[in-house]
Amino acid sequence: MTNPEPTGAPSAIPLDMDRPNGSRLYDYFLGGTSYLPVDRDAGEEIAREAPHWALGARLTRTFARRAVQTMANAGIDQFLDLGSGITAGGTVHELARLVNPAARTVFVHREPIAYELGRQLIADDPHAGVLKLDIRDPDTVLQHPVTRGLIDFDRPVGVLAVGTFVFVADEDDPGGVLRRYRRTVVPGSMIALSHLSDDSAHPEVAAELRWVRRRYEHTSTPLHMRPRAEILSWLEGTELLEPGLVRYGRWRPEYPLTEAQLRCDYGYVGVGRVR
Numbered sequence: 001m002t003n004p005e006p007t008g009a010p011s012a013i014p015l016d017m018d019r020p021n022g023s024r025l026y027d028y029f030l031g032g033t034s035y036l037p038v039d040r041d042a043g044e045e046i047a048r049e050a051p052h053w054a055l056g057a058r059l060t061r062t063f064a065r066r067a068v069q070t071m072a073n074a075g076i077d078q079f080l081d082l083g084s085g086i087t088a089g090g091t092v093h094e095l096a097r098l099v100n101p102a103a104r105t106v107f108v109h110r111e112p113i114a115y116e117l118g119r120q121l122i123a124d125d126p127h128a129g130v131l132k133l134d135i136r137d138p139d140t141v142l143q144h145p146v147t148r149g150l151i152d153f154d155r156p157v158g159v160l161a162v163g164t165f166v167f168v169a170d171e172d173d174p175g176g177v178l179r180r181y182r183r184t185v186v187p188g189s190m191i192a193l194s195h196l197s198d199d200s201a202h203p204e205v206a207a208e209l210r211w212v213r214r215r216y217e218h219t220s221t222p223l224h225m226r227p228r229a230e231i232l233s234w235l236e237g238t239e240l241l242e243p244g245l246v247r248y249g250r251w252r253p254e255y256p257l258t259e260a261q262l263r264c265d266y267g268y269v270g271v272g273r274v275r
Contacts, residue, residue: 022167022221023083023111029057034117039209050208050266057163059248059261060194063269064162066252067192068092070241070271071158072099076190078151079105082135082181083164091121092160093128102127105149108141110134127151135164136172138180156188165234166196167221174224175234182237182274189274191238194248196267198225209266231268238272245270 019040024035028043035043047054068079077100080212081092094140096103107130109115129146138234141147151157159181168174175251189220200206216223232245243251245268249261 006008006234016220019115020219021111022216022223023109023114024217024220026163029054034113034115041105042219043217046212048214052205052208052260052266053077053212054259055264056248056266059264060163060269063194063248063251064160064192065094065095067160067162067190067269068095068158069099070252071093071190071192071263072103073098074190076156076158076188077103078155079103079160080141080147080151080181081105081107081160082141083108083110083161083167092158093122094123096158104128106131106147108133108135111199129138136168136177138177138184141183142184153184154186156190156274157185159185159189159191162192163192165193165225166225169222169224174226175230178234179236181219185274187274190241190271191230191274192237192269194267194269195231196223196225197228197231200265202263202265205265207262216258218274226268228268232270235270235272238274241271241273 015037024039025043028035028039029047071079077096079092079096085104092107093103093105096105104127107118109130109132111116115130115132118172122130124129129150131141131144131146133141135141159218161178165174165178168177171173175228198206200209213223213225228245235245247265248267248269249257249264251269
């Protein structure tokens, strides 16, 4: 599958080199190298003032890895990764192919650097494609020729919405957007979701999160927090896999969690199987 740059895509955004960006900051916290000096400076400040934030990024990435492996082990061999950003430490298609070498993946990136890196990463891979589109426009994403060429929506699909919808404002109806993707996939499909919440049980972690939220107001990608009940409602129509919608790090951990990981309760993660 070739990956031509879409023409006339209204959702594409120009490269903002003057302000940090959530996708590039994510790469910084994961130990990657695909960020700009302005992102590095902001990342250093955030890691210093809110150390649980960088840990939360790593826990989110670990959840994504476990979710993909769970989906692949259940027989899902096609994936739609919604706004995963720059994913240092293994992409969805690399992780899925550890289980099924023929797994297919479509990535959707809006941020220009994430998109270009995605194009370079998959190169001429016939089983992967990357779109420079906005996840808030499900119809365009779902009807794109690359999507339709790689994903058979008559069979189960693994949908990844990990660390993504926190950047979607309330007026853009994030729950409605995710439900539109869910209504497109057949029963047996799975949706992996992670999202921030401001209900930490630890005062110092809650204070960190308030500080981070203010800091992200000076980036090109401000943060939007939601309560657990609202996040859970976005998975309506699915059956939550055990252990349900839980705090970061607590979704099927492979090793005992450290004290710092247990205290990193910025939000929730979970995987739902479409009924």
